[in-house]
Amino acid sequence: MKQPNTMSRQADAISPGTVEDSEHDAMYKQEHSDREGVTNTGESPVRPDEAGSQGATDSNKPERQQPSNGEPVTRNTKVDHDSISLSASDLNLWYGDHQALKSLSMKVYANTVTALIGPSGCGKSTFLRCLNRMNDLIPSARVEGNIEMDGRNVNSKDMDVVALRRRVGMVFQNPNPFPKSIFENVAYAPRMHDIVGGRAEQEELVEKALRDAGLWDEVKDKLHQPGTSLSGGQQQRLCIARAVALRPDVILMDEPTSALDPISTATIEDLMVRLREEFTIVVVTHNMQQAARVADYTSFFHLGEIIEYNDTTTLFEKPATRKAEDYITGRYG
Amino acid sequence: MAQSFDDITKQLGKRHRRTRRLKLTCMAAMVLSAVFLVVFLGDMVNRGWSAFQQGRMQIEVSYTEQSQQMPLTAVDEQYRQLVSRGFFRQIPQRMEADPELLGTTRTQWVIARSSVDQYLKGRENSLSEQQRQLIDRMVEQGNAKLAFNTTFFTTGDSRMAELAGILSAALGTLLTIIVTMAICFPIGVMTAVYLEEFAPDNRFTRLIEVNINNLAAVPSILFGLLGLAIFISFFGVPRSSPLVGGLTLSLMTLPMIIISTRAALRSVPDSIRHAAFGVGCTRWQVVSDHVLPVSIPGILTGSIIGLAQAMGETAPLIIVGMVAFMPDPSFSLTQAATVLPAQVYSWASLPNQAFQEKTAGGILVLLAVLITLNAAAVLLRNRFERRW
Ligand SMILES: Nc1ncnc2c1ncn2[C@@H]1O[C@H](COP(=O)(O)OP(=O)(O)OP(=O)(O)O)[C@@H](O)[C@H]1O
Ligand SMILES: [Mg+2]
Numbered sequence: 039m040k041q042p043n044t045m046s047r048q049a050d051a052i053s054p055g056t057v058e059d060s061e062h063d064a065m066y067k068q069e070h071s072d073r074e075g076v077t078n079t080g081e082s083p084v085r086p087d088e089a090g091s092q093g094a095t096d097s098n099k100p101e102r103q104q105p106s107n108g109e110p111v112t113r114n115t116k117v118d119h120d121s122i123s124l125s126a127s128d129l130n131l132w133y134g135d136h137q138a139l140k141s142l143s144m145k146v147y148a149n150t151v152t153a154l155i156g157p158s159g160c161g162k163s164t165f166l167r168c169l170n171r172m173n174d175l176i177p178s179a180r181v182e183g184n185i186e187m188d189g190r191n192v193n194s195k196d197m198d199v200v201a202l203r204r205r206v207g208m209v210f211q212n213p214n215p216f217p218k219s220i221f222e223n224v225a226y227a228p229r230m231h232d233i234v235g236g237r238a239e240q241e242e243l244v245e246k247a248l249r250d251a252g253l254w255d256e257v258k259d260k261l262h263q264p265g266t267s268l269s270g271g272q273q274q275r276l277c278i279a280r281a282v283a284l285r286p287d288v289i290l291m292d293e294p295t296s297a298l299d300p301i302s303t304a305t306i307e308d309l310m311v312r313l314r315e316e317f318t319i320v321v322v323t324h325n326m327q328q329a330a331r332v333a334d335y336t337s338f339f340h341l342g343e344i345i346e347y348n349d350t351t352t353l354f355e356k357p358a359t360r361k362a363e364d365y366i367t368g369r370y371g
Numbered sequence: 372m373a374q375s376f377d378d379i380t381k382q383l384g385k386r387h388r389r390t391r392r393l394k395l396t397c398m399a400a401m402v403l404s405a406v407f408l409v410v411f412l413g414d415m416v417n418r419g420w421s422a423f424q425q426g427r428m429q430i431e432v433s434y435t436e437q438s439q440q441m442p443l444t445a446v447d448e449q450y451r452q453l454v455s456r457g458f459f460r461q462i463p464q465r466m467e468a469d470p471e472l473l474g475t476t477r478t479q480w481v482i483a484r485s486s487v488d489q490y491l492k493g494r495e496n497s498l499s500e501q502q503r504q505l506i507d508r509m510v511e512q513g514n515a516k517l518a519f520n521t522t523f524f525t526t527g528d529s530r531m532a533e534l535a536g537i538l539s540a541a542l543g544t545l546l547t548i549i550v551t552m553a554i555c556f557p558i559g560v561m562t563a564v565y566l567e568e569f570a571p572d573n574r575f576t577r578l579i580e581v582n583i584n585n586l587a588a589v590p591s592i593l594f595g596l597l598g599l600a601i602f603i604s605f606f607g608v609p610r611s612s613p614l615v616g617g618l619t620l621s622l623m624t625l626p627m628i629i630i631s632t633r634a635a636l637r638s639v640p641d642s643i644r645h646a647a648f649g650v651g652c653t654r655w656q657v658v659s660d661h662v663l664p665v666s667i668p669g670i671l672t673g674s675i676i677g678l679a680q681a682m683g684e685t686a687p688l689i690i691v692g693m694v695a696f697m698p699d700p701s702f703s704l705t706q707a708a709t710v711l712p713a714q715v716y717s718w719a720s721l722p723n724q725a726f727q728e729k730t731a732g733g734i735l736v737l738l739a740v741l742i743t744l745n746a747a748a749v750l751l752r753n754r755f756e757r758r759w
Contacts, residue, residue, distance in 0.1 A: 175648060177572060203651040210649065214642035217665050226660070227650035277646070284650060 108143035111358055114150070114334045114349040123148040123288055123318040124169055124192075124206075129183035131164055131173065131342075138164045140342040142183075146288075146335075151310050151319045153329035153350065156339030157365065162322040163211060165339070166290045168192075169320065170206040171199045187288075204231055207281035211292040211322075213273035215265035215280070220257050223265040223276055224248060224283045231284065247283035250313070251275040252305030271298040278306065282313065289313070291321040295328065307332045326366060330354050338362040415734055422732025425520035425533065426488035428453065428509060432462075433476040439463050446481075449505060455482040457534040482522065483515070485532035485725035491517050495724055523732060527698045528714065532725030535718070537733055539697035543613055543708035544682060547693070550617020550704065551624055551681050556674055559628030566629070567636040568658050587626040594623045595687030603691060611692035611707035619691050620681040627680065631673020635666040668755035675748040679741045685712040711737045 108127055124146040131139035138161045146152050154162040164173065171192060173179040185192040192202060215223050224244045228234045234243050244261070248254040253275040257268070265276050274297055281289050291310075295303040310319050310332045323329050329336050330350060337347040338361070346353060346362040357363040430450050432438075438445035442459035458481045466472050487506060489496040498506070509515035527539030562583075570576040598619030602608040608615040639662050647657040663670075688694075688710055694717055695707040709717070715733040718726045 170649070172645065172648065175645065200651050200653055203649060208649040210642070210645060212642060214640075214646040216643065216646060216661060227652075230656065230660075231651060280646075280650065 108145040108347075110145075110335050110337075110347045110349055112349040112352040114351070117147065117150050117334050121148040122146065123187065124320075125184075125186040126165075126168070127184050127186070129165075129168060129181070129185065131161075131168060131182075132180045133164075133176070134178045138342050139168070142342075142344055144337060144344060144347055146318060146320055148287075148318050149314055149316075150334040151314050151321060151332050153333035153336040154320065154322045154339060155324070155326065155329055155336060155365070156345075158324075160339040161342040162339050163292050164342075166208075166292055166320060166322055169288070169290055170203050170208055171197075172208065174199060204284065205286050206288040206290060207284050207286035209274070209277050209281050209289065209291040209294045211296070213270055213277050213297065215268070215273050215276050217264065217266055219262045220248075220265045220268070220276060221261040224279050227280065227284050233284070243283055244279075247279040248276075250282050250309055251279035252302060252309065253279055271302050274298060275302060275306065278309070282309075286317065288318045288320065291319065293322050293324065296324065303328070326354070338365060340365075412738075415731055415738065418728065419731025419733075419735040421492050422523060422728045422735070423520050424492070424517040425522060426483035426491040427480045427516060427518045428483050428487070428506075429478060429480050429514040430454065431476055431478050432481070434462070434466055434472040435474065439466050439473075453484055453487050453502060453506070455484050455531060455533045457529070457531055458482055480518075482533050485723070487515070488517075488533055489725055491515065492728075523729075527700045528696055528709070528717075529698055532723055532729060535726070535729055537711065537714060537736060539700040540709050540711045540714035540733070541736075542700050542702055543616075543693065543697070544710040546613035546702070546704055546708065547616040547620060547688070547710055548678060548682055550614055551620040552674070552678060554617065554621040555624045555628050555677070559625050559674075560632050560670060562625075563629045563632035563636060564658055564663075567633050568662065569654065583626050583629050587630055589623075591623050591684055592686040592690065594619055595690030597622060598687060598691050609705045609707075611695045611709075612703075612705045613693075613708050614704045615691050616688050616693045616708070616710065619687050620684060623684065623687065624677045624681045627677040628674050631677065632666075632670045635669025635673060636662060638669060639666050668751050672748040672752045675744050675751070679744040679748075682710075682744070683712055683737065683741060685710075685716055688713055689716065711740075 108125055122145050125144075127143045129139055129142040130137065142165065144165075154165065156162055167173045168181060168185060169192070173181060181193055183193065187202075187206070190197060216226065218226065221240075221244055224247050225234070225240045228243055229240065234240050245254060245258075248257060253272060256272060257276075265273065268276060274294060278291070278294060281291075295306050298306065307328060310321065313319060314334075321329075321333065333350045335347065336350045336353045338345045338353065338357075338359075340361055346357060346359045348358060348362075352358075353362060354366055357366060363369075428450070430446055432445050434445065439462070442462040443451050445459070445462055446454055483491070486496040486498050487502075490498050490503060490506060491510070506515055522534060523536045525538055526534060526536035529535040566576060566580060598615060602615045602618050603610050608618065643661050643665070644657055647661045652660065693708060693710050694713040695709050696717075697707065697709050701708065711733060715730055715737065718730040718733060721727075
């Protein structure tokens with residue numbers, strides 16, 4: 039179901055940082071309520087003066103808000119909005135007959151951490167896989183729409199997926215180290231892409247990547263043991279090190295900490311925040327606190343649609359939509 | 372209503388009894404197959420063991436000018452019917468090669484004729500009563516005995532049982548298998564890699580797959596006929612040669628290697644491929660750097676088993692003429708040759724009792740090689756089996 043493109047007109051008018059968050063929010067709500075009649079019958083329109091009172095009843099909130107130009111409802115004032123790293127517009131994806139992504143639009147800002155949250159099966163991993171075209175490997179998957187990166191359309195035929203994946207790294211939902219040594223797991227890809235040359239250079243890079251992933255102290259004495267001999271959580275961090283070692287532009291992480299203990303989780307979260315300086319990070323997580331801690335922006339998915347894409351603080355403190363609020367507060371299964 | 376343990380146990384009795392019954396049935400089946408195996412092996416060993424032993428006699432041989440002309444005269448008359456004719460045939464050559472022999476008389480161990488050999492082994496034979504007594508005497512004096520049969524391993528086929536060996540056939544088998552593997556392994560593995568890792572899943576590739584699978588089930592003799600029609604009649608490859616044999620066997624082994632390689636490739640979890648694609652590997656790098664290294668033990672295991680099967684194959688090779696009588700071992704791809712199973716087959720069709728023993732001996736050698744190959748396959752699999 040497509041929404042009339044009412045948002046872009048307004049959001050385009052707002053230049054980053056010029057409008058106060060709450061004001062922006064209120065303006066959005068007004069705009070949104072104008073088209074309530076199309077999407078949600080029976081819901082009373084929200085008047086602009088009511089928008090400020092976020093703690094109000096659920097019925098005050100719009101059912102769904104799809105930023106059709108892909109921009110977040112509210113800008114995060116703490117990060118730079120100079121550049122957009124990835125911009126998906128009107129993205130549809132089918133697995134056979136089942137439509138898993140429905141007309142998604144979302145802009146991911148460079149050097150931010152963007153979290154994707156939402157109930158299981160809502161298409162977070164699917165969307166993540168679109169960003170580095172891993173869905174190409176699923177024969178039944180069919181994608182429509184654009185994802186723009188660096189002036190090129192990721193989905194176009196002439197995009198070399200090898201080059202794309204060189205620039206958009208991925209950490210998978212289940213740890214999948216290569217059946218090679220720990221050292222090789224990290225050094226393989228940079229060597230393959232001719233980023234490092236000699237042995238000493240490789241060793242340096244491996245150490246740096248493993249330190250970044252908070253794994254160095256645990257494995258420094260057994261770099262030549264198989265990566266698969268590590269525990270699940272260690273394997274996941276090894277996979278993170280593997281992705282980081284390649285120094286991509288974007289790192290996609292699919293629930294990177296779901297198998298980790300609190301300490302390793304904290305390490306990875308620190309890493310994400312630190313790496314933000316250098317990379318753009320898109321992370322799927324089921325952990326609300328984690329999203330709140332690390333993400334600059336958070337996008338709430340539901341049944342293949344983005345219900346709300348917002349500045350993380352705003353999303354968690356004053357969500358603009360009822361579904362997002364229900365989900366965040368645990369009322370949604 | 373809650374049930375007590377006793378209630379549940381009562382009901383369970385029937386299920387447990389059924390389990391026990393099934394277990395016993397399965398065990399009986401296993402014992403039966405084990406018995407078959409033991410009986411078969413035992414019978415083969417029992418019959419073939421003596422092929423590795425050979426009757427030898429120590430007699431005086433006089434190397435005179437006369438014996439160079441008429442070799443039979445080199446030994447005492449009473450032994451003439453007992454010593455292998457092959458020995459007499461060699462006398463002139465040996466004297467030519469070693470002129471110093473002329474005029475000497477040597478006491479030496481010579482190969483006995485197969486009738487003597489059979490008598491020493493307590494089997495039916497064509498010796499007269501007199502000859503038997505003579506041999507009995509020689510045995511008492513230590514001048515006749517059974518010794519390890521080196522001839523069996525160092526000579527080719529012969530009309531004389533005591534001189535027949537498996538070397539020609541073994542060389543023929545070796546060459547044939549080399550040809551087969553040189554063709555099948557690269558083609559088979561590459562085909563499997565293409566089908567498993569590159570080919571789109573469409574009608575055409577599925578058709579090819581089905582055909583390959585069916586090919587593996589075609590009776591091997593048909594491959595022989597195909598080989599005869601294509602390689603010999605059409606391409607003019609020399610008949611009976613290891614080349615044509617190897618080509619024919621490769622028709623048969625190729626589908627097996629493709630199937631086992633595909634199974635090995637398919638057993639590599641997709642997560643490894645995803646990981647490799649995720650760091651920007653090309654499709655070929657995914658295969659060569661990640662998928663092949665972990666599937667190589669499986670590929671080798673399948674290939675070794677395919678090789679072992681090809682080695683034991685007889686019918687298609689007989690059709691392309693690889694049952695040549697080969698007294699002199701040769702190591703040529705294009706000359707006529709025979710293979711171990713064909714050698715066994717041709718010995719088996721000879722009436723002479725001594726050749727029956729050779730038949731069983733040949734089978735034992737073949738079995739030993741095959742068991743070694745299969746053991747190597749199992750070892751490889753266990754050795755390199757990895758967890759991921
Ligand atoms: N390979 C596939 N083939 C067919 N359908 C798929 C495939 N992968 C995912 N789907 C379907 O697409 C939808 C979205 O799946 P996806 O894996 O993206 O969910 P998710 O949001 O990542 O869930 P989770 O939080 O459980 O990981 C689901 O309905 C799922 O059944
Ligand atoms: Mg997922």
